[in-house]
Amino acid sequence: MKNKIFLIIFLTFLGSVSLSDYVDEATVDIDNEHYAQPSACSGYCGEYSSRGKRLTDSPPKSRILDAMLSSKMLPLRPDEPDFLSFLRDKYELPKGFKGPLAEYDFIIVGAGSAGSVLAARLSEGRKASVLLLEAGVGESLVTDVPILAPLLQQTDYVWPYTMEHQPGVCTGMVDGRCFWPRGKAVGGSSVVNYMIYTRGLQQDWDGIAAAGNYGWSYNDVIPYYMKSERATLKGLKNSPWHGRDGELNVEDVPFRSKLSKAFLDAAKLFGHRRVDYNSPDAFGFSYIQATMTRGQRASSAKAFLHNNKKRKNLHILTTSRATKVIIDPILKTAIGVEFHKNGRVYQIRANKEVILSAGPIESPHLLMLSGVGPKRHLQSFGIPVVKDLKVGESLYDHISFPALAFTLNTSRITLVEKNIATLSNVVQYDHYGDGPMSSLAGVETIGYIKTNISNEIGDYPDIELLGSCASLASDEGKIVARGIRLADWLYKDVYQPIENVESFTVLFMLLHPKSKGFLKLKSTDPYQQPSLNGNYLTHRQDVDTMIAAIRYIIKLVDTAPFKKYGAKLYTKKFPNCSQHKFNSDGYWECAVRTVTATLHHQIATCKMGPPSDPDAVVDPELRVYGVNNLRVVDSSIIPRTIVAHTNAPAIMIGEKAADMIKRDWRLY
Structure with a gap:
């Protein structure tokens, strides 16, 4: 009334x-x-x-x-x-x-x-x-x-x-x-994000336009990306695909570990090219382009x-x-x-x-x-x-598996929190905007691959790889593990034993999940969150693609550029997956179902x-x-x-x- x-x-x-x-x-x-x-x-x-x-x-x-x-x-x-x-x-x-x-x-x-x-x-x-x-x-x-x-x-x-x-x-x-x-x-x-600047491929936007969304082709949207952008990227000063007069700074990340070069060198051995992934020629590997201004977040x-x-x-x-x-x-x-x-x-x-x-x-x-x-x-x-209208009846999300770990026999290569939390690093960042504190929490490199599970035509990736110089153990479980709400029983059993060992992960993103979620009301109370249903991994191809990505990463790290630092897959089993042989398909399926992490890219609602x-x-x-x-x-x-x-x-x-x-x- x-x-x-x-x-x-x-x-x-x-x-x-x-x-x-x-x-x-x-x-x-x-x-x-x-x-x-x-x-x-x-x-x-x-x-x-x-x-x-x-x-x-x-x-x-x-x-x-x-x-x-x-x-x-x-x-x-x-x-x-x-x-x-x-x-x-x-x-x-x-x-x-x-x-x-x-x-x-x-x-x-x-x-x-x-x-x-x-x-x-x-x-x-x-x-x-x-x-x-x-x-x-x-x-x-x-x-x-x-x-x-x-x-x-x-x-x-x-x-x-x-x-x-x-x-x-x-x-x-x-x-x-x-x-x-x-x-x-x-x-x-x-x-609050990791500042990774990516636009989507030409095939993405052209496909959206072809479905009847006039004005949303790649050629339609690129001018708007460039309108906002003020790019300062090494080697791309004269690129026709980047704006220079916008308000949003897009820059190279000032801090790079030795593992970032190892990631790109290993990719080269696998036949991957170095590319500007924000250009039409995007199928390859690169250092990350980030929304930053001299080492600070550019929101x-x-x-x-x-x-x-x-x-x-x-x-x-x-x-x-x-x-x-x-x-x-x-x-x-x-x-x-x-x-x-x-x-x-x-x-x-x-x-x-x-x-x-x-x-x-x-x-x-x-x-x-x-x-x-x-x-x-x-x-x-x-x-x-x-x-x-069918509000909330379509929901897609990019998911990842941040739980792979590789150990090293070399010191001072990764971002170990207790080693980098020093006054000198704070001063360096405060004065110059670089050093470890300018790192995207360890994430440094990016690459696109097409697994053997994909049924797409041509060079259209189904997995994004993200190279990093840290793992869930690098901060003793206080930040990243808690940020994704990893359970204590899992962290203590699997990752606590390598807190004093240098370790890193390579993350991946499932680019085109077949599993479709939805969103509904729980209440008429606007302060109560809606019912969120990701329906993750309900389509078999999503599971198979994630397993294929894990196997690809293991092979990538098992190359000379990583081996020179003693990189080795950490083989401690998840306790809830002990019934499976380590490195079997059954084990990796159990593992990705254990640590199924969103990358915060929900769309289509x-x-x-x-x-x-x-x-x-x-x-x-x-x-x-x-x-x-x-x-x-x-x-x-x-x-x-x-x-x-x-x-x-x-x-x-x-x-x-x-x-x-x-x-x-x-x-x-």
């Missing part, structure tokens, strides 16, 4: 206001603005009502963090003991504004990889007013440090999602459940929002949790957003569009809470159905597709089917698996969407 009364008042207000009253800089005149009037929250009001304890109630332990604290780099203040608070980027309303306004031209939900660039572009030239809502806070000095990436997944900079229990996967994880952390900050997952927020946050027509609200898109059920039109901030409820109007950029979990979650989703599913929760696609949620211009003035702009729209970590594609999607929206509303 309360919602119906609000809707009547809201629609009455809509009819009394002309859009012509809210154009250009008139939308941001401090003296003439109407401020939003919040109300007290009733019902579902608390973020921690469903989750319990905050992650940072027990802050993660790290020798590197301790070394930073002991230096002048992070002077801990007695009045603010939260280690995440150091020089946190502040986002306040522009000078003179007393609070959020009652209406804006555009409301963007989510200041992540896509939302940050979208907000920056739509607020250019002050031709439109933009409200950007973010549930998290600004990044801090701690998030700048690349080597701390896995530690961040144990903090309040992530949504601590867990997948529903699925028999036969993640059996070696805490509670036997897969952990799916997603970024919760201004900058989203670009604040989407830093690139696109930090220097623009004082624009009078761009209002960024942090710690603001969107709970519903307000949709006129008669006109089928999105007219505003409801969100909670500081225990108060705001309902703010969007004159032009509501845009969901909340990511592959929260964007479909919000759609369903707002009445857009599978009809029967929404009706089972008593949610009035605005539009019957708000799938893009033409009208003829029965599974499509948004059209090729990212407009939600059947609902006016509502779009989804983030990685959830990617309709099929691509050869990419999804941060760069999300930024590209934001860039492309901004142009489409500007065109539709004549904002050029």
Whole structure:
């Protein structure tokens, strides 16, 4: 009843206001603005009502963090003991504004990889007013440090999602459940990820376009990648495939171990070429290109929002949790957003569009809470159905097996935390932006292979390899193992014995899983995470491809470039796989089902597709089917698996969407 009364008042207000009253800089005149009037929250009001304890109630332990604290780099203040608070980027309303306004031209939900660039572009030239809502806070000095990436997944900079229990996967994880952390900050997952910059192959985007998604071919999307990019890459100064005038820094990682060269030399012995994997000629091996600025993380927020946050027509609200898109059920039109901030409820109007950029979990979650989703599913929760769409019914994810370990008989080759957590390394990083602390937590090199399991035509990879100079034992189980929620019984039995031995891993990514997952509501409580179902390894080909990848890695390391450091496969069995002979197919299947780790690339939950696609949620211009003035702009729209970590594609999607929206509303 309360919602119906609000809707009547809201629609009455809509009819009394002309859009012509809210154009250009008139939308941001401090003296003439109407401020939003919040109300007290009733019902579902608390973020921690469903989750319990905050992650940072027990802050993660790290020798590197301790070394930073002991230096002048992070002077801990007695009045603010939260280690995440150091020089946190502040986002306040522009000078003179007393609070959020009652209406804006555009409301963007989510200041992540896509939302940050979208907000920056739509607020250019002050031709439109933009409200950007973010549930998290600004990044801090701690998030700048690349080597701390896995530690961040144990903090309040992530949504601590867990997948529903699925028999036969993640059996070696805490509670036997897969952990799916997603970024919760201004900058989203670009604040907590490993900064790997990959765009996807030409075959990926051309295939998406060929399925009816006009405007999404490789030639269509490359200009948007290059628009954002400011590349400083050795040997690629004159490459026609990289931008140099954008806001997002893409650079070589300053730190490289000897194992990175060994990885590329071994690949050469196997016939693999050195390539620029972000060019059309991408099938090969390379050092990683990273979103960094002189050794520091370059998040989407830093690139696109930090220097623009004082624009009078761009209002960024942090710690603001969107709970519903307000949709006129008669006109089928999105007219505003409801969100909670500081225990108060705001309902703010969007004159032009509501845009969901909340990511592959929260964007479909919000759609369903707002009445857009599978009809029967929404009706089972008593949610009035605005539009019957297959929201959340497609979900693909890239998974990995980070548990392989190789030992060395040479010292000072790998990143052993207790050896590199020194004052001199902190000073080196602080002054020069290089040294071990600039490492992507050990990940250094990348390569694409096509296993003998693949049924693809031509040089189209099914596995991405990631060379590193660390293993799960390198930090004594305090950071990486806890970051993926590896169970203590497994770590202590298998990895603790090699804590005093130099060791490393080579990771791999299953690029094109055949197993398809889904996402559903658990409750009408917006603070309760949706039901996440990865359905990992339910297709036999996925299992076989992962086993083939493991065998390929073992052969790759069993070559002269690695052998000169005494590299040897660590053969300690997983205790739960003792019934299998080590190195048999049965053993490796048991192992990958024990440590089944996400690489945080969930896609397709708000799938893009033409009208003829029965599974499509948004059209090729990212407009939600059947609902006016509502779009989804983030990685959830990617309709099929691509050869990419999804941060760069999300930024590209934001860039492309901004142009489409500007065109539709004549904002050029």
